Amino acid sequence: MDNVLYLNSTGSTNNDAYNLAVKGAVHGFGVLSDTQSAGKGRLGKNWVSPAGTGLYCSIVIRPNLSFTEFPKLTLTAGLALCTAVQSFLPDINFGLKWPNDLYCLRHKCGGILVESSTPNCPDEESFVVVGIGINVNTQLDEFPLELQQKVTSLHILSGEIYNIKDLYQKIRASLLEHVYIHENRGFEKILHEWRKRDVLFEKEMQWVTHDKEVITARGMGPDENGHLLAIDSDGKIHEILSGDVQQATNGEQ
Ligand code: BTN
Numbered sequence: 001m002d003n004v005l006y007l008n009s010t011g012s013t014n015n016d017a018y019n020l021a022v023k024g025a026v027h028g029f030g031v032l033s034d035t036q037s038a039g040k041g042r043l044g045k046n047w048v049s050p051a052g053t054g055l056y057c058s059i060v061i062r063p064n065l066s067f068t069e070f071p072k073l074t075l076t077a078g079l080a081l082c083t084a085v086q087s088f089l090p091d092i093n094f095g096l097k098w099p100n101d102l103y104c105l106r107h108k109c110g111g112i113l114v115e116s117s118t119p120n121c122p123d124e125e126s127f128v129v130v131g132i133g134i135n136v137n138t139q140l141d142e143f144p145l146e147l148q149q150k151v152t153s154l155h156i157l158s159g160e161i162y163n164i165k166d167l168y169q170k171i172r173a174s175l176l177e178h179v180y181i182h183e184n185r186g187f188e189k190i191l192h193e194w195r196k197r198d199v200l201f202e203k204e205m206q207w208v209t210h211d212k213e214v215i216t217a218r219g220m221g222p223d224e225n226g227h228l229l230a231i232d233s234d235g236k237i238h239e240i241l242s243g244d245v246q247q248a249t250n251g252e253q
Contacts, residue, residue, distance in 0.1 A: 004168070007033040009051070012040050014115055014131035017058035021117070021127040027062040028176050032168050039133065042113055043244060053138040053153070055110075055164050058131040059175055064183045067119060070128055072190075072226040074099050074114045076182045077130045077175060079194045081112060084174035085134070085154070088167055092157050095199035098219075098228045098245060102134065103199050106247070107152035110134035130175060137161050187224065195221045204248035205230060207240060216248055 003026065010016055013031040015038075020029065033056050039047030049056050063073060078100030085102060086094050095103045102110035113131040121127075135143075135153035143151055154162055182190050195201065200219035208214055217230035217238055228240040 003028055004030045004032055004172075006165075007031065009033060009035045009037065011038040012036055012131075013056050013058040014040055014113055014129055017060050017129045017131070018115060021060045021129060025060045025127075027060065028172065030057055030059040030168070030172055032057040032165070040113055040131070041111060041133075047111070047113075047133050048144070049133065050138075050142065053136060053142060055132065055134040055136050055167055055171075057168055057171070058129050059172055061128045061130055061175070061179055062126070063128060063179055067116075067123070067126060069182075069187070070116050070126075072187050073128055073130075073179070073182065074112065075194050075222060075226045076178050076187070076190050077112050077114060077132075078102070079190055079197070080175040080178035081110060081132060081134075081171060082197055083178070083193075084171040085110070085167075087174075088162070088170055089154060089158055094197070096194060096197045097199050097247075098222060098240075099226070099242075104152055104157055106199075108150060109152045109154065109157070132171060134167070136164055136167065187226075191222060191224065191226075198222075200228075200245065200247060205245050206248050207243060207245040219245075 010033045013033050016031045035051035036049035036056050039049040041047040078096050081102055082094050082096050097103045100112040101108050111133055115129045117126045137155045138153035140148055140156055198221050201221050203219050204216060205219050206214055206216050217232040220229040220231055222228050230238045
């Protein structure tokens with residue numbers, strides 16, 4: 001494989017890719033590991049990374065974009081992931097839960113952690129690390145009991161066993177293609193495609209504010225800044241910049 005560091009095990013591929021990017025790793029350089037002992041999820045969570053069943057990779061991106069565009073790349077990366085997995089499993093419908101979780105049938109099968117170089121980094125040295133975790137060949141009983149109602153894997157969805165390196169190559173190619181589209185045709189083009197895959201669009205959803213208030217509102221999709229919009233029963237529009245949103249439970253699963 002070109003431009004990839006393949007590891008049997010590591011702490012976190014995001015940390016590895018970040019350190020290599022600081023030392024000059026090129027656009028598209030990736031780190032792929034069989035397992036991680038300290039996999040990182042969004043919002044400070046852990047990403048449990050058992051050997052042999054999941055895809056754990058991090059890809060260095062050096063976008064030809066201003067630093068203010070970088071936060072939008074999180075949606076670009078989600079669309080790239082969803083498009084790649086969709087073409088790998090064409091008979092199954094995948095969606096995106098803001099900002100960039102990969103979903104199928106209301107179950108999470110993958111997630112992305114994007115980390116950027118520091119804002120004071122000179123433009124020509126700036127980079128983004130796109131870390132991707134996917135449940136690929138995992139069986140349901142291999143997930144912790146408390147997660148089994150919420151997650152799925154490509155294997156559970158299709159019954160097939162997948163080659164993780166092939167899937168990695170597909171995702172890398174899709175990521176580079178979508179970053180190119182973002183750079184050359186603008187974020188609007190990404191947003192247009194993203195909205196078609198939005199699993200929360202027009203769904204009742206809930207989130208907890210910084211003041212610990214639980215808000216319920218109907219999803220309106222991300223805006224041109226990549227922030228999520230939602231309208232509550234009083235007609236007030238909320239703009240969600242970060243954090244975690246959940247589809248409100250209504251008995252169906
Ligand atoms: C999420 O919380 O949904 C994001 C999970 C991202 C996990 C991946 S696994 C490969 C890469 N290395 C990490 O430490 N995290 C990301």
